[in-house]
Amino acid sequence: MTIKQVSEKYHITADTLRYYERVGMIPPVNRSPSGIRDYDEEDLKWVELAICMRKAGLPVEAMIEYVRLCHLGDRTIPDRLHLLETQREALLEQRRQIDKTLERLNYKVSCYEDAVRTGHLNWKPGCCKR
């Protein structure tokens, strides 16, 4: 699969795919004899993983480290487990924060919905009013 096809499949630019490989966020991709990238199934799995992690906001650095540890073989399994658990904690924390903000946003939206009907904002008493 060419870089163009991969970029279309995952809605990501070819530049970003090359960047991910260059920094080590995915292992080196298969090449044709003339040096042109030819992504195989394995490469695509890595690309998919990288995109998934990045979309959730996990740092590029973490993926680089994970790929590095995978390359070092089975003796790095405990380290990889630790890395994955750390990243999971970070995501859980991030989700807690998002939920807090969503609660706030929901409250504000409901106040503003009232306001567009009545013509003026009317924060319920004792609320934060912002």
Place this chain on the structure above:
Amino acid sequence: MTIKQVSEKYHITADTLRYYERVGMIPPVNRSPSGIRDYDEEDLKWVELAICMRKAGLPVEAMIEYVRLCHLGDRTIPDRLHLLETQREALLEQRRQIDKTLERLNYKVSCYEDAVRTGHLNWKPGCCKR
């Protein structure tokens, strides 16, 4: 309340507080006659809101626009509602992505937990293996 007290209260640097004010992410803060910031209740509410939004990953730009609209008075209420709904959608989408990634991470962690016990990785058949 001085900038130092506010920074300690919210675990944020004084630099960041000045930055938020400078770019308009919070309205201008109360000042003493000599020009030193003296945050009142209202200012603190804005700071709190700004921190909440940023922690969830919402863009600074969105807060700036919200503050700008608030300053323009009640006729911007529909615009503010629209802005808040847009940001809420963004957060819901972000949470969906986090949940997807958490599922993946949970699966991987369980495989790695098995691996540290058995000494080798054993991906369940048909899974993504990355």
Place this chain on the structure above:
DNA sequence: GCTTGACTTGGAGTACACTCTACCATTTAT
């Protein structure tokens, strides 16, 4: 055989959100 479009690398540039520095004024503690 030649044009056209896609691919390569290396390196520079950009966007975002801070973060730090220099330098001067003010406030607080001794």
Place this chain on the structure above:
DNA sequence: ATAAATGGTAGAGTGTACTCCAAGTCAAGC
């Protein structure tokens, strides 16, 4: 009264994650 701490502004610098550009190579269609 003075030293130390805190505050102020303007502007430069940083880290992260891309994103773009130049200059050259490669592959497919006419």
